[in-house]
Amino acid sequence: MAGPGREDWIRVPVGDDARRWATRGDCRLVLLVVHNVTSATRLLDVVPLFDDDTGVQLLATCPGSSPFRAGVEELLAGVGVPVLPWEQALATPVDLALSASFGGELHLLQGKLAILSHGVGYTERLAAPDAGRRTPDAGRRTPDAGRRTPDAGRPSCEAPAEVRAAESSPPPVFGLSAPWLLHDGVPVADALVLSHPEQQARLKEACPVAAPLGVLAGDPCFDRILAARPSRTYFRNALGVRSGQRLIVVNSTWNPESLFGDGGGEDLLPVLLPRLISELPVDEYRVAVVLHPNIWAGHGPGQIRSWLDRARRAGILLVDPLHHWRQALVAADAVIGDHGAVSFYAAALGTPVLLGAAPLAGLAPETPVAEFVARAPRLDPYLPLLPQFHRLLAEHRPSREAAAFTSSAPGESATLLRRLCYGLMARPEPSGPARLVPLLSPPYEPGEITAPLHVVTARGPGDEIAVTRYADPRTAPEVRGEVHEAVHEDTRNPERLALADLIHRANASDDPRFGGPARWTAGVLDRFPRCALAVYVTGPDTCTVRTRRGALLRLAGTPGADPVVYASALYASALYGSESYASPPRTAGAPEPVRHLRVRTGPAVHRVTVTALPDPLRG
Numbered sequence: 001m002a003g004p005g006r007e008d009w010i011r012v013p014v015g016d017d018a019r020r021w022a023t024r025g026d027c028r029l030v031l032l033v034v035h036n037v038t039s040a041t042r043l044l045d046v047v048p049l050f051d052d053d054t055g056v057q058l059l060a061t062c063p064g065s066s067p068f069r070a071g072v073e074e075l076l077a078g079v080g081v082p083v084l085p086w087e088q089a090l091a092t093p094v095d096l097a098l099s100a101s102f103g104g105e106l107h108l109l110q111g112k113l114a115i116l117s118h119g120v121g122y123t124e125r126l127a128a129p130d131a132g133r134r135t136p137d138a139g140r141r142t143p144d145a146g147r148r149t150p151d152a153g154r155p156s157c158e159a160p161a162e163v164r165a166a167e168s169s170p171p172p173v174f175g176l177s178a179p180w181l182l183h184d185g186v187p188v189a190d191a192l193v194l195s196h197p198e199q200q201a202r203l204k205e206a207c208p209v210a211a212p213l214g215v216l217a218g219d220p221c222f223d224r225i226l227a228a229r230p231s232r233t234y235f236r237n238a239l240g241v242r243s244g245q246r247l248i249v250v251n252s253t254w255n256p257e258s259l260f261g262d263g264g265g266e267d268l269l270p271v272l273l274p275r276l277i278s279e280l281p282v283d284e285y286r287v288a289v290v291l292h293p294n295i296w297a298g299h300g301p302g303q304i305r306s307w308l309d310r311a312r313r314a315g316i317l318l319v320d321p322l323h324h325w326r327q328a329l330v331a332a333d334a335v336i337g338d339h340g341a342v343s344f345y346a347a348a349l350g351t352p353v354l355l356g357a358a359p360l361a362g363l364a365p366e367t368p369v370a371e372f373v374a375r376a377p378r379l380d381p382y383l384p385l386l387p388q389f390h391r392l393l394a395e396h397r398p399s400r401e402a403a404a405f406t407s408s409a410p411g412e413s414a415t416l417l418r419r420l421c422y423g424l425m426a427r428p429e430p431s432g433p434a435r436l437v438p439l440l441s442p443p444y445e446p447g448e449i450t451a452p453l454h455v456v457t458a459r460g461p462g463d464e465i466a467v468t469r470y471a472d473p474r475t476a477p478e479v480r481g482e483v484h485e486a487v488h489e490d491t492r493n494p495e496r497l498a499l500a501d502l503i504h505r506a507n508a509s510d511d512p513r514f515g516g517p518a519r520w521t522a523g524v525l526d527r528f529p530r531c532a533l534a535v536y537v538t539g540p541d542t543c544t545v546r547t548r549r550g551a552l553l554r555l556a557g558t559p560g561a562d563p564v565v566y567a568s569a570l571y572a573s574a575l576y577g578s579e580s581y582a583s584p585p586r587t588a589g590a591p592e593p594v595r596h597l598r599v600r601t602g603p604a605v606h607r608v609t610v611t612a613l614p615d616p617l618r619g
Contacts, residue, residue, distance in 0.1 A: 006087075009087075010082055010084060010088065013027070013057050013059075013082060014059065014084070014092050015088070024054065027054075027055050027056055027057035028056050028095040028425050028427055029057055029059060029092070029093075029094040029096075029111070030050060030058050030094065030095065030096045030097075030421075031060070031061060031089060031092075031098070031109070032058065032059065032060040032061070032081070032097075032098055033060075033097055033098065033101075034060055034072055035062065035065060035099070035101040035103050036068040036071075036072060036101070036293070036294065038068070038100075038118055038292065038293045038294055039066075039099070039100035039101040039118045040100075040322075041221070041293070042116050042118040042220070043098055043099075043100050045221055046098065046116070047079070048435065048437045052430060052432070053430050055427070058081040059082050059083075059094070060082070060083045060084070061083065061084045061085070061088075061089035062083075063104025063105070063106075066103055067298070068294045068297040069297070070296075070300070071293070071296065071297050075322070086104070089109070090105065090109060090110070091110075093110040094110065095427070096111060096112050096421060096424050097109045097112065098115075098116065098421070099114075099116070099189075100116045101175075102180045106188050107183040107186070107188045112425070113191075114189060114191040114192075114193060114421065115175070115192050116193040117175065117193065117194075117195065117219075119340075119341040120195075120219075120341040120344045120345065120368075120369055121195055121198075121367065121368075122175040122202075123367040123369040123370065124173070124174045124362055124363060125171040125174065125361075125363065125364060126172070126173075126174035126362075127171045170361075172206075173202070173206065173364045175192075176199065176202055176203055176206055177206045178206065178210075181210040182207065182209065182210065187213055189210075190213065191424060192210065192214050193215055193417070193420070194216055194217070195218055195222075195409075196404075196407065197216065197408055198405060199214070200214045200216065202366065202367075216408060216409065216416070217409070217417045217420055218407045218410065218411075218413030218417075219406055219407040219413055220413040221326070222345060222348065222406050223410065223411055223413045223436060224326060224436050224438070225329065225330060225349065225439070226349075226410060226411065227438060228326065228327065228330050231439070231441065232331055234441045235327040235328070235330055235331040235441060235442065237441075238441045238443065238444050239286065239288060239317060239327075239442065239447075240286060240317065240444070240445045240446045240447035241286045242286070242604075243604050244284065244561075244602050244604025245283065245285060246284065246286070246334065246389075247285075247287075247288060247331050247333050248276075248280075248287045248332070248334050248335070249289075249319075249331075249334075249335045249336070249337075250272075250276070250289045250290070250335075250336045250337070251290040251325075251338070251340065251342040251343060251346075252291055252292060252338055252340065253292045253339065253342070254294035257339075257357060257359040257361075258292070258338050258339075258340065258357055259272075259336070259356045259357040260292075260295055261357070272379075272381045275385055276316065276385065277310070277311060277314040277316070277451075277470075277471050277473070278470060278472075278473035278475065278477070279385045279386060279470075279473075280470075281469060281470060281602060282314075282315050282471050283561065283565060283601035283602060283604075284468075284601065286315070287316045287317070288316070288317040288318075288319050289311070289316060289319060290321065290325045290329075291304065293322060295321075296321050304318070305318065313450045313451040313472075315447050315449040315471055317445055324442040325342065326439055327439055327441065327442050328442075329345060329351070332346065332351055333351070333352075334351065334353070334392060336355075336356050336379055337354075337355060337356065338356060338357040338358065339355075339357070339360075339362070339363060339373045341369075343355065343373075344368075344369050344372055345406065347376070347402035348402040348403045349403075350398035350399070352393055354377055354389075354392055355373065355376045355377070355379060356379040356381065358378065360373060360374060368401060368405035372399070372401070414436045415434045419434075448506060449488065451471045451488075451492075452471075452486070452488075452491060453472070453485065453486040453487070454469065454470045454471075454472070454476060454485060455468070455484050455485065455486050456468045456469075456477070456482070456483055457482050457568060457571075457572035457575070458480065458481035458482070460598075460600060463598055464598040464600055464605070465597065465600070466601075467565050467569050467572070467599060468481070468601070468602075469486070484568070485499065486502040486503075486504060486535075486564060486567075487500035487502070487503055488505060489505045489524070490505065497531075499530060500528065500531055501533070502532065502533045502534075502564075502567055502568060503524050503533075503535070504535035504537065504543075504564045505520070505535075505536060506536075506537035507536070507537075507538075514536075517544035518544070518552060518616050519617065521534035521535075521536055521544065521545070521546030521552070522546060522617055524546075525546060525548060532547065532548045532571060533545055533547055535563075535564055535567040537563045540559065541557050541558070541561070541563060542554065542555065542556045542563055543555050543563035543564065543567060544613070550615075551612060552613045552614075553570070553611065553613060554609075554613050555567060555609070555610055556611070557607065558608075560604060560606065561599070561601055561604065561606045565599060565601055566597065566599060566608045569599040570610065594609060594611050595609075595610040596608065
């Protein structure tokens, strides 16, 4: 079996003389057909259904038919199961193959094949696959007219009438039409997993011969999201959402007509991102961006980070597209999206959604997603954003239709899918209940802002000081109050340090690189004569501040605010006549009494304790 061209074929647990080398060689073989990272996300949802079954061996392969191949090799390495070259996968009999797409020569696989959706049902129109390799024309949303040539015997250069009719008709529905479901008139799969009867009805109408293969088995992705709702607070904390903040998730599917795309008539991204930065107060709003895995794979992670560099320095979070987008969706207060599945999942959760891009041409008009896109409120990127968000939240009513059409069996997909898989393998199911893996909390992302901050302060009732901060606005917001600038020492705009009223950084107090808070703050004030306060953040609710007049102070607030806000309030207190906060101790070695500040950021009010510290630099 190790003939020419087969040197890369694996030999364990399948391949040449596999039984001689495999420790457990009598297992049922389950092959994961991974077209790209997007389809892998759905397969990874169902892989745990085979956990603890010592009679099942998982394998993986990649057909190579998707234009979005980046990241697949690394993903499969992380899954940690044997990976077969596609040619070996076609030559290896398996008990069950699982796919979440239709590309490649799936009809040549030797074994039962079940195909799952990798989105919300089947909603998109996509040009039919090439008959030879069933490779989608993924770069276009219309049929490839170049393949439809006139008959050779025709003297006219005009295409035949049937060809012209095909070219003028819309592309078929991806995954729910004969060009995708059949090969030579025979169904490619043995089971087509559907999440709702409306898909079953469309399947019967579009491809009657494949209709008996439709199996209602819910939506494992949505079930994991539903099960994670009690962890919403954990997810918000992990994403750096502070008390009083609203989390706005900006999401985009792939293709030129998406929110991130530049081919839908107007390029919204260069308009929307700067306005999210400039108009949303950073202490009242946290913005997270969720991009379709095909965007990451197609353009490269480094390029994505480069395109969003200014946004990230202004505190916008770029969410992992494989592991953490669902957690961000659970944590969101509102979503700005497009016609992709994430927007529909958000609506199904009852989350308010504004559509920044809403193309209908690529959607099957009879689908629930198309109806949602047609009716959902629209974001106008050229009008002020805050009034649009306020109106969205005030007028929002959860969509019962979106929740109903996402899955007809919420919470039951694990049971239904395991029953289907084991039935196709003709193997008894394990005795325990079928379980999906719960969504885990993402790594903590504090959201440190290194872009210069435009800070507006105003005196409120009593001693309260309101602080409103904007991350590097291109035009100054029209907000009344005293204004100062707070700049991170590691800013990419170093020229702003010389003009800053407040310079800050966050590190452990014993970090040897900076010599501790007292020494670092003294150095900053020495280097930048215009700076009034140097702020060294030592914890989530504390910072050390050195004033131009020589005071070394510790600020400690109630949990839920950036300690640099406390320092801005301290700076404002001097402007409003409370200079004692910023003055040095009256007697060497005798600290001032503990003082308090009341600091407001949006709807949240924080009580801040100001304590004078002994200064080790004073001898």
